[in-house]
Amino acid sequence: MQRTNLKKLAQELNLSISTVSRALNDSYEIAADTKERVKQKAQELGYEPNPYASGLRSRKSKTIGLVIPEVANNFFSLAIDGVEEIARANDYHVLIYLTHESHEREATIIQHLAGGRVDGILMSVASESPDASHLATLVESNVPLVFFDRVGEGIATARVTTDDYASGYRATEHLVEQGCRRVAYLLISDTLSIGQKRMEGYRAALQAHGLPADAALIVPGTLDRDQNTRRIRELLEQDPAIDGIFASVETLAISSYEACQQLGRRVPEEVKIISFSNLATAAYLNPPLTTIRQPAYEMGKKAAEILFRAISRNRPVLPTQSAELQSTLVVRRSTGG
């Protein structure tokens, strides 16, 4: 079946193409009854505007790009939800891209997006990304960009983050208050500013309590849980005094559980674990996992809102529009059952 377009619609109605177009776009210069007639017919014939034609002409794609490291992760899943919500409210479409923590993939994706496929981009940078030079093309192409959670350095744009330093401090302090004397910090990459900030908080908290802060373990940006587990086990063997683990992502917390189990170290009696995580089932883990929960959904929403403000006003995204949301420490203790 031939798809109905403006031309066909115009013929059926004995009107010109432009009149039909304006009627459908609710132009003020079209008579009310004409509008009605046109819309009626459009409905009848199941008219749906061709997005590529209008995109070409109007230079509006009605689409944003969402670039994230992975999706099998509760934080990003919730964030997607928030983004999609706002996008739909603005009548926009969402293209999703996964970098799998690869800088190269990220650069390729950005390169493509700079070609005008999207009106704006929301992104959380890959842990591998050494710098943000690949994002320069976006700036040149005037494609609005908003970072969320994992920000790129050196790009003057808005960033939606959580209080990484403060929560790193709080998490560490919580472990110390629970009696830990030697706390290890696990992160998957040392190029993420977010991990740095949390580590600063971690260091400061230990220092404030007169404890050494030299047990940081950087697990290279891997998504392989077994490998992470192995490295954590090695750390625990090399440094048997470790009685607290602060994991910056939930997958490292799970690996820590595994490592402790393999070494016969009881959690939480011998080793206490705390983690940044949005796991819905954290309370049902054995033992329950105390977490720092980020407002992932809200971050996705917020980032999208900032982006759409820029898009609709046709203005660049300013660094001053950045927002920092609060994360929450959720303490969960064993029920002893």
Add this chain to the structure above:
Amino acid sequence: MQRTNLKKLAQELNLSISTVSRALNDSYEIAADTKERVKQKAQELGYEPNPYASGLRSRKSKTIGLVIPEVANNFFSLAIDGVEEIARANDYHVLIYLTHESHEREATIIQHLAGGRVDGILMSVASESPDASHLATLVESNVPLVFFDRVGEGIATARVTTDDYASGYRATEHLVEQGCRRVAYLLISDTLSIGQKRMEGYRAALQAHGLPADAALIVPGTLDRDQNTRRIRELLEQDPAIDGIFASVETLAISSYEACQQLGRRVPEEVKIISFSNLATAAYLNPPLTTIRQPAYEMGKKAAEILFRAISRNRPVLPTQSAELQSTLVVRRSTGG
């Protein structure tokens, strides 16, 4: 900065637009050295073809639509991963849409997509969808469609599913073999064929073991965990003999844990729970959750592959291309620690 287009490129090279276009598309009728020169220059000026112009002209959007109920769910997260993988391998983009189990949203999304924004669609229908009449427009518009996991009835197209009947049977039998005599079946909607098939397997297994099969509880398509928990608690109170729960989605398994905890029913001693789930942490739940794991990632890949085969050959997707993958029963017992 003005985005470079074919015209500009042609001017710089003292060639015609069409020659440049053909060179970039590796046309056989362009001299090798000309191609080289053109590509060099394109690279130099950071030329990126305008997807809306080429989409309009070639009637290829290089984009597929992925329509799923939600994303904060391990099954769909993994599926997205598989889909994205195949899409990128085919140089395609992925538009993501969440129905939040709403039939209305699903219909609106489909309506939009039928307008030519995508070359094909992958979808898992919303639990609310009473029938598939809203998908008729897609068929009319010749937009290839592949269902995965949750299929729509009455549409002649390929579907990628798992062995729902067999796995429903196996799950139930497992509970019976563990000593359960009264097994409840939980599902979020009775309009999903997938839930029906699993229930048939459940019924057959109970029958084969000479047990009654009247404890099915249909929790209306809600994503509200508290509400689900309440309803399950009511079921357990009304029918105290229930000693086994077969949950068709992981969120209902978690609600079952909560309900049992609230009623002081010990799991797994008094009530055993099994669930369809792709939770990475199922082994660490307390008690560990025995699951039927679906090959989510592979399903996403498979569905995308079938779709791309149709797209690249410009032919409709045939029901005969359907695939049924195997799910796995993963038994996890309490470590008694």
Add this chain to the structure above:
DNA sequence: CTGTTAGCGCCTTCAA
């Protein structure tokens, strides 16, 4: 209030 006209950037016959 409505119609005519001119492209948006690209691909693709047709002609040279």
Add this chain to the structure above:
DNA sequence: TTGAAGGCGCTAACAG
């Protein structure tokens, strides 16, 4: 092997 020209479907400036 390259160039010229038309048009994909839509929007917007300019007439009337």
